[in-house]
Amino acid sequence: MFIPYAFEPYFHMPIRKIVKRVVDAEWVARMIEVLDRRSDNRMTELGMLSQAFEFVKINQVIGDYLEFGLWRGKTFGYAHRMKRRYRRNDMKLWGFDSFQGLPDTGEHPDNIWHKGQFACTREEFQVILESRGFKPSEYELVEGFYNESLNAATHRRFAGRKAAVIYIDCDLYESTIQVLDFVQSYLVDGSIICFDDFYNYKGDPEQGEQKALAEFRQKQTRVRVIPYMDYAPLGKSFICRMNG
Numbered sequence: 001m002f003i004p005y006a007f008e009p010y011f012h013m014p015i016r017k018i019v020k021r022v023v024d025a026e027w028v029a030r031m032i033e034v035l036d037r038r039s040d041n042r043m044t045e046l047g048m049l050s051q052a053f054e055f056v057k058i059n060q061v062i063g064d065y066l067e068f069g070l071w072r073g074k075t076f077g078y079a080h081r082m083k084r085r086y087r088r089n090d091m092k093l094w095g096f097d098s099f100q101g102l103p104d105t106g107e108h109p110d111n112i113w114h115k116g117q118f119a120c121t122r123e124e125f126q127v128i129l130e131s132r133g134f135k136p137s138e139y140e141l142v143e144g145f146y147n148e149s150l151n152a153a154t155h156r157r158f159a160g161r162k163a164a165v166i167y168i169d170c171d172l173y174e175s176t177i178q179v180l181d182f183v184q185s186y187l188v189d190g191s192i193i194c195f196d197d198f199y200n201y202k203g204d205p206e207q208g209e210q211k212a213l214a215e216f217r218q219k220q221t222r223v224r225v226i227p228y229m230d231y232a233p234l235g236k237s238f239i240c241r242m243n244g
Contacts, residue, residue: 043231045196046078049165051229052192052237053082056164061190062090063164068146068179069196070097071118073128075167080134091164093139096149096179099125103145105172110201146175150182162188168209169196176212184216187223191240198236213238 043051055061065079076095083091101119105111122143129139140157142149163186170176176195183193201207205214217225225238 043229045075045232045235046081048194048229048231048235048237049075049078049082049167050085052165052194053079053086053088055192055239056190057086057088059190061164061188061192063162063186063188063191064092064094065165065167066094066096066163066183066186067167067169068096068175069118069169069171070095070099070120070125071169072120073125073132075169075196076129076139077132079165079167080132080138083138092161094142094158095125095139096142096146097125098145098149099143100145102171103175106174108201108207110204110207112200146170146178146182150178154182158186162186163191164188166191166193167196168193170209171197171200173208173211176209177215180212180216184220184223187240187242189240189242192228192237193225193240194231194237195235196232197234199234 056063065083067076067079070076073095076093079093082088083093097120099120099122102115102117104115122141125141142154142157163183166183168176168179170179187193195209195213198209198213200209203210205211213225217223221243224241224243226241228237228239230236
């Protein structure tokens, strides 16, 4: 019986490994994108990260994955899947979270958040990662509210590294501007920044992540951002370019 060459690597492999190889294969991701009609106008978080990782692969953007706001690790898990699918063995996944939920959200028009929302302990989060096949060497966690954790010690931990894909799920203006100030020096040409709640607050540009990005663009001259893709119900992504 004639066996196509493409299937030869799957001979003598356990079924579980075969299934994993197929799920992680790039051609499977392509087929899913074609079959998923929603991707035409409402890309999911997984679809966004798939596009971002393929973008940085095609354009040879070197750097790590940084996610701010982890909750129970849904998008962090997606990034892990993409890291393996696109064979980014050089990439470390960095997760930043208070593990206590949101800080005080203050009084804002159209606010839907509250203090302590999205709490998940670090211990519980690490159990989740282990259940999803994360190896300890693949990721780093930075614990604390951003006004305390994005400090000189964290900069030293990240020294010499760059950011290829950044996922910001901070919900709040105050948290987001702190994140943007922190990542600025690690951005390179082609870095992708994804804002999970960009169109929150009923799309008001004077609140939340939109406000933080506008302020960030005004107060610094090193980085300019190019609109890339809208995704899910509230998300928007950008490509970074360095000036000069």
